[in-house]
Amino acid sequence: xxxxxxxxxxxxxxxxxxxxxxxxxxxxxxxxxxxxxxxxxxxxxxxxxxxxxxxxxxxxxxxxxxxxxxxxxxxxxxxxxxxxxxxxxxxxxxxxxxxxxxxxxxxxxxxxxxxxxxxxxxxxxxxxxxxxxxxxxxxxxxxxxxxxxxxxxxxxxxxxxxxxxxxxxxxxxxxxxxxxxxxxxxxxxxxxxxxxxxxxxxxxxxxxxxxxxxxx
Amino acid sequence: xxxxxxxxxxxxxxxxxxxxxxxxxxxxxxxxxxxxxxxxxxxxxxxxxxxxxxxxxxxxxxxxxxxxxxxxxxxxxxxxxxxxxxxxxxxxxxxxxxxxxxxxxxxxxxxxxxxxxxxxxxxxxxxxxxxxxxxxxxxxxxxxxxxxxxxxxxxxxxxxxxxxxxxxxxxxxxxxxxxxxxxxxxxxxxxxxxxxxxxxxxxxxxxxxxxxxxxxxxxxxxxxxxxxxxxxxxxxxxxxxxxxxxxxxxxxxxxxxx
Numbered sequence: 001x002x003x004x005x006x007x008x009x010x011x012x013x014x015x016x017x018x019x020x021x022x023x024x025x026x027x028x029x030x031x032x033x034x035x036x037x038x039x040x041x042x043x044x045x046x047x048x049x050x051x052x053x054x055x056x057x058x059x060x061x062x063x064x065x066x067x068x069x070x071x072x073x074x075x076x077x078x079x080x081x082x083x084x085x086x087x088x089x090x091x092x093x094x095x096x097x098x099x100x101x102x103x104x105x106x107x108x109x110x111x112x113x114x115x116x117x118x119x120x121x122x123x124x125x126x127x128x129x130x131x132x133x134x135x136x137x138x139x140x141x142x143x144x145x146x147x148x149x150x151x152x153x154x155x156x157x158x159x160x161x162x163x164x165x166x167x168x169x170x171x172x173x174x175x176x177x178x179x180x181x182x183x184x185x186x187x188x189x190x191x192x193x194x195x196x197x198x199x200x201x202x203x204x205x206x207x208x209x210x211x212x213x214x215x216x
Numbered sequence: 217x218x219x220x221x222x223x224x225x226x227x228x229x230x231x232x233x234x235x236x237x238x239x240x241x242x243x244x245x246x247x248x249x250x251x252x253x254x255x256x257x258x259x260x261x262x263x264x265x266x267x268x269x270x271x272x273x274x275x276x277x278x279x280x281x282x283x284x285x286x287x288x289x290x291x292x293x294x295x296x297x298x299x300x301x302x303x304x305x306x307x308x309x310x311x312x313x314x315x316x317x318x319x320x321x322x323x324x325x326x327x328x329x330x331x332x333x334x335x336x337x338x339x340x341x342x343x344x345x346x347x348x349x350x351x352x353x354x355x356x357x358x359x360x361x362x363x364x365x366x367x368x369x370x371x372x373x374x375x376x377x378x379x380x381x382x383x384x385x386x387x388x389x390x391x392x393x394x395x396x397x398x399x400x401x402x403x404x405x406x407x408x409x410x411x412x413x414x415x416x417x418x419x420x421x422x423x424x425x426x427x428x429x430x431x432x433x434x435x436x437x438x439x440x441x442x443x444x445x446x447x448x449x450x451x452x453x454x455x456x457x458x459x460x461x462x463x464x465x466x467x468x469x470x471x472x473x474x
């Protein structure tokens with residue numbers, strides 16, 4: 001699978017951008033993501049095995065949804081794990097999963113900017129239309145019936161999600177596949193809870209309509 | 217989400233409602249609005265259908281095979297030399313295979329005689345312990361009953377290990393497995409201790425003098441090794457050294473059958 005550009009679809013203005021630093025909003029790394037300068041403690045490997053390795057499946061899944069590619073996802077997870085290992089002393093036992101996913105996400109975006117700059121969408125443009133689109137049940141002829149959604153197969157569901165702008169896609173994956181709370185998603189993606197909610201609403205609506213188009 | 221919902225006509229709260237993110241007051245408010253607004257109720261149904269679809273078609277998944285090994289290698293938990301491809305053929309690997317072959321062939325030579333071999337065994341045991349922690353099941357036979365675990369080993373390896381019951385001392389038996397150290401299948405007992413696991417591997421060391429437990433640390437794991445009655449015992453775990461010391465003492469001093 002490759003990243004699908006959304007030009008001209010769903011009235012969402014998205015732009016591919018060169019790696020000129022203008023998409024820095026994606027790179028808000030929390031301080032815990034930094035490498036610490038302390039020598040690795042003796043129990044670092046044990047902590048890594050306990051705190052990071054159990055989340056390798058989720059880490060891989062998130063990396064695959066962001067990069068859109070299995071081989072790339074493995075490279076991203078490997079890089080992310082090395083970064084997580086170097087910072088393993090800075091994470092508490094209770095918050096390991098969101099932390100691991102944060103490191104994976106930031107690593108994935110660094111990877112994307114380097115290898116596929118056109119896949120990064122300018123998220124500000126998306127946010128502008130969010131409010132407008134979160135308006136209520138205006139009778140939208142495009143909105144499919146519930147039964148139609150339920151009939152969709154895995155392939156069209158995946159294609160619809162993959163076609164989302166990354167900001168929506170990662171939010172939906174973190175919530176609906178990995179089961180994170182809004183607060184945790186906000187931590188991982190570096191946005192307020194209100195933005196998590198509006199991205200979920202918008203992302204789900206786009207996917208629902210896309211499925212409706214495929215199935216009907 | 218305790219702040220009152222101000223956007224009366226928005227579908228946003230439906231998502232928060234379905235995601236269980238609303239407090240009871242706001243959840244009730246959403247339900248009330250849906251009862252009088254068919255468009256909102258329909259939207260709720262669609263989102264629910266999508267969530268069901270995602271649960272059905274996009275389950276959480278295991279990492280692909282080989283990824284764990286890559287990650288372990290890159291953080292130094294696994295030594296690349298251990299993957300014995302021809303490209304990585306080394307003197308040490310050759311020495312190890314000769315040592316193990318000698319043991320298998322003669323059945324009498326202790327593989328623990330030379331320090332370098334001990335290192336190899338030690339690394340192999342730590343690797344086996346780490347691998348077991350990452351597997352979905354750290355054990356091949358799951359039982360807290362030593363009368364189940366001990367017979368399980370019979371017929372699989374030449375000598376079943378000594379199994380003692382330490383449940384009363386807060387070290388319950390979890391089960392057992394067979395590890396391969398070098399090329400030698402060896403029995404490993406698994407005990408629990410406050411959510412942690414202790415792997416205890418028993419390796420035949422005929423003719424070896426008894427020795428008291430000695431602590432060492434490998435890859436961040438604590439290990440105690442001691443020899444008793446021609447068997448070398450290796451206890452490895454991420455529990456504190458003091459707990460592992462206690463475990464080793466208890467295992468040595470508790471008779472197998474009370």
